[in-house]
Amino acid sequence: MYRIIPGRTGKFCKSLICYRHSRGFSQSLGLQFPRNKQFPRAKNNSSPSTSAYQQSRRGIFVQIEKTPNVLSLKFVPTGRQVLPEENVTLDISNKKDAMKKSPLAKEIFAINDGITNVFLTNTYVTVSVDDTSKWPDIQGSVVAVINDFLLSSKPVLEDGYNVKDDTGKYDDDDEVVAIIRELLDTRIRPNVQYDGGDVIFKSFNHETGTVYLEMSGACKGCASSQATLRDGIERMLKFYVPEVLKIELFLKFFKKLTVLKSFDTCMV
Numbered sequence: 001m002y003r004i005i006p007g008r009t010g011k012f013c014k015s016l017i018c019y020r021h022s023r024g025f026s027q028s029l030g031l032q033f034p035r036n037k038q039f040p041r042a043k044n045n046s047s048p049s050t051s052a053y054q055q056s057r058r059g060i061f062v063q064i065e066k067t068p069n070v071l072s073l074k075f076v077p078t079g080r081q082v083l084p085e086e087n088v089t090l091d092i093s094n095k096k097d098a099m100k101k102s103p104l105a106k107e108i109f110a111i112n113d114g115i116t117n118v119f120l121t122n123t124y125v126t127v128s129v130d131d132t133s134k135w136p137d138i139q140g141s142v143v144a145v146i147n148d149f150l151l152s153s154k155p156v157l158e159d160g161y162n163v164k165d166d167t168g169k170y171d172d173d174d175e176v177v178a179i180i181r182e183l184l185d186t187r188i189r190p191n192v193q194y195d196g197g198d199v200i201f202k203s204f205n206h207e208t209g210t211v212y213l214e215m216s217g218a219c220k221g222c223a224s225s226q227a228t229l230r231d232g233i234e235r236m237l238k239f240y241v242p243e244v245l246k247i248e249l250f251l252k253f254f255k256k257l258t259v260l261k262s263f264d265t266c267m268v
Contacts, residue, residue: 060150062143065124067196072117072128072218074196075142080150083122087185088163089198090120091216091239102161104149104156111141119197119217120156126196126217177204177241180211183240188233192219199233202250207246 065074081091082104090105092098098105098118105118108127114134119126127142129135136162149156157163173181192199197219202212213233219225228245237244 037117060147062146063145063219064139065196067218068224069128069196069220069222069223070132071130071221072119072126072196073139074126074218075146076124077146077150081122082150083120083163084155084156085163086122088122089193090157090163091198091202092118092120093125096100099159101161103154104146107145107149108142111145112138114138117217117220121193121198124196127178128218128220174242176206177201179241180204180237180244183237184233187236192228193217194231197221197222197225204244206243209243211244211247212250213247214250 060080061078063076065076065077067074090102090143092101092105093108093116093162095109098109102118102120104125106121108118108125109115112129112134113127114131115127116130117126117128117136119128125142125146127138129138184199184201189199195218197217198217199219200214202214204211212213213229215225215229229249234244234247237247
């Protein structure tokens with residue numbers, strides 16, 4: 001087993017994780033991790049498999065990319081940041097939540113009642129709908145809203161709201177939790193974010209060996225998320241962290257926690 005060893009500062013350093021043979025192991029799981037820190041954009045061509053729709057207005061080019069989830073599309077503005085910080089994401093599932101967290105998300109939700117989720121990152125926005133037949137009427141308006149909002153230089157986040165407040169604090173992590181977080185942040189999340197979603201660590205139960213994760217963005221309702229969790233994330237965490245015995249998901253509905261205890265019913 002490979003461990004993170006605390007440095008003199010008392011903090012855990014990701015460079016101290018030994019990932020020898022990890023690339024071969026990752027490939028055996030079917031996971032392909034991008035080498036660059038920034039997520040690659042799809043090429044500019046007319047192929048429907050690469051780009052469903054493209055639009056340029058007043059200097060900002062917003063490209064639409066498909067995700068594994070047919071209900072979700074990625075909107076990638078070139079030359080502009082969405083969230084002000086890297087390596088953070090914000091998942092908003094309703095208008096009320098958007099009013100508290102993001103004016104941009106609020107404007108996107110106002111486009112159509114069929115929009116069910118808005119997922120923000122530093123480089124793109126993922127929008128989800130309840131029916132694929134609504135995309136022709138929605139996607140052009142989403143492009144226009146993103147374009148106009150970013151050109152206005154208005155803050156994407158509400159005053160006083162901090163995205164990191166929803167992701168938890170790292171300072172209080174013990175050794176096992178630190179390793180789990182580091183594996184997720186460096187080996188798993190970049191791949192998931194490339195497909196328009198994210199997986200967020202919530203907690204670890206030392207007594208049962210259970211890791212609780214939350215899927216967001218395009219991963220919600222995606223049929224391939226089950227395979228990603230069981231065949232990818234769970235196997236990798238068990239391989240590097242023997243204390244991990246299983247993974248469970250949870251959803252928040254009206255501030256109540258609902259735990260999904262079976263991968264057979266893990267449609268998020």
